[in-house]
Amino acid sequence: MKKVSLSDSGPKVSEAIYGFWRWTDEGIATTSQIEKTVNLCLELGINTFDHADIYGDGSIEEHFGKIIHNKSFKREDIVLFSKCGVRQTPNKYLTYFDTSRDHIVNSINSSLKRLRTDYLDIFLLHQSDFLSDPEETAMALAEVVKSGKARHIGVANFTVFQHQLLASYLRIPIVTNHIELNLMNTSAIEDGRIDFIKQSFSKPLAWAPLAGGKILNGTDEKVVRLRTKLEEVGRKYNANIEQTAVAWLMKLGTLPIIGSLSESRIRNAASASDIKLSREDWYEIYHVSGK
Numbered sequence: 399m400k401k402v403s404l405s406d407s408g409p410k411v412s413e414a415i416y417g418f419w420r421w422t423d424e425g426i427a428t429t430s431q432i433e434k435t436v437n438l439c440l441e442l443g444i445n446t447f448d449h450a451d452i453y454g455d456g457s458i459e460e461h462f463g464k465i466i467h468n469k470s471f472k473r474e475d476i477v478l479f480s481k482c483g484v485r486q487t488p489n490k491y492l493t494y495f496d497t498s499r500d501h502i503v504n505s506i507n508s509s510l511k512r513l514r515t516d517y518l519d520i521f522l523l524h525q526s527d528f529l530s531d532p533e534e535t536a537m538a539l540a541e542v543v544k545s546g547k548a549r550h551i552g553v554a555n556f557t558v559f560q561h562q563l564l565a566s567y568l569r570i571p572i573v574t575n576h577i578e579l580n581l582m583n584t585s586a587i588e589d590g591r592i593d594f595i596k597q598s599f600s601k602p603l604a605w606a607p608l609a610g611g612k613i614l615n616g617t618d619e620k621v622v623r624l625r626t627k628l629e630e631v632g633r634k635y636n637a638n639i640e641q642t643a644v645a646w647l648m649k650l651g652t653l654p655i656i657g658s659l660s661e662s663r664i665r666n667a668a669s670a671s672d673i674k675l676s677r678e679d680w681y682e683i684y685h686v687s688g689k
Contacts, residue, residue, distance in 0.1 A: 399443030405600040408573030413671045417448035420657040429461045442668040450481040463514035480509045481524040497527040499538040521548035526560040536567035558594045579604035581687040607654040627686040644670035
């Protein structure tokens with residue numbers, strides 16, 4: 399899998415990224431389980447890994463840090479993301495957002511400690527905080543870059559206006575926006591988020607590329623119709639439904655964030671980078687997705 403520039407100023411990353419958000423839903427993860435997945439990704443050419451301080455209340459980062467400490471690979475050979483800004487009350491009753499300076503600084507310090515690394519390649523805000531002071535937030539992000547704790551900054555789940563607001567207070571670029579994008583949810587195409595990210599000379603990262611598995615297993619009329627079209631188009635490329643759906647995202651210039659724990663699904667997503675859909679086939683699939 400080739401490496402691509404995430405932005406005109408950001409790092410080079412693999413065409414697919416592996417994210418650990420689903421590990422939170424799978425009960426108790428172990429270091430050996432995560433190491434096996436990381437080694438599979440590296441074997442397939444996926445060298446970019448996406449974390450967040452909230453995944454497993456930090457436990458996923460701790461496991462990954464043990465893998466880094468074990469020197470299974472060189473730190474400089476991987477691209478490491480982490481995010482902050484989503485918080486929960488101790489009893490998990492309420493999820494809320496916090497992009498205050500104190501939380502940003504405390505979060506990156508804690509993530510670096512758990513990950514056993516001196517720096518993150520990209521540090522992202524996980525959500526926009528309606529109560530934030532944008533100048534304070536921007537100054538905190540600039541501070542973590544100036545200190546060397548993060549080499550670049552990004553955002554996740556930001557609207558165009560939220561993205562623009564934060565950028566207006568920054569002198570350093572926002573190198574990406576992680577957005578939900580798949581054939582069951584193409585709103586990022588229609589509402590301008592994709593265009594705005596590209597206008598900023600960046601590549602969007604698409605999480606839930608298979609709509610949480612719904613594209614493969616859903617039973618409602620729309621997803622069945624979409625699956626039929628993906629199967630039909632995929633035959634032209636000797637590709638299965640999953641590979642074709644991910645290739646559709648890549649054709650748009652987005653980089654999919656793979657979250658599956660399944661080896662076969664990780665392999666399918668990685669191999670999608672070899673499939674080059676024609677413009678006609680891309681639009682044919684898009685037309686069906688919008689019905």
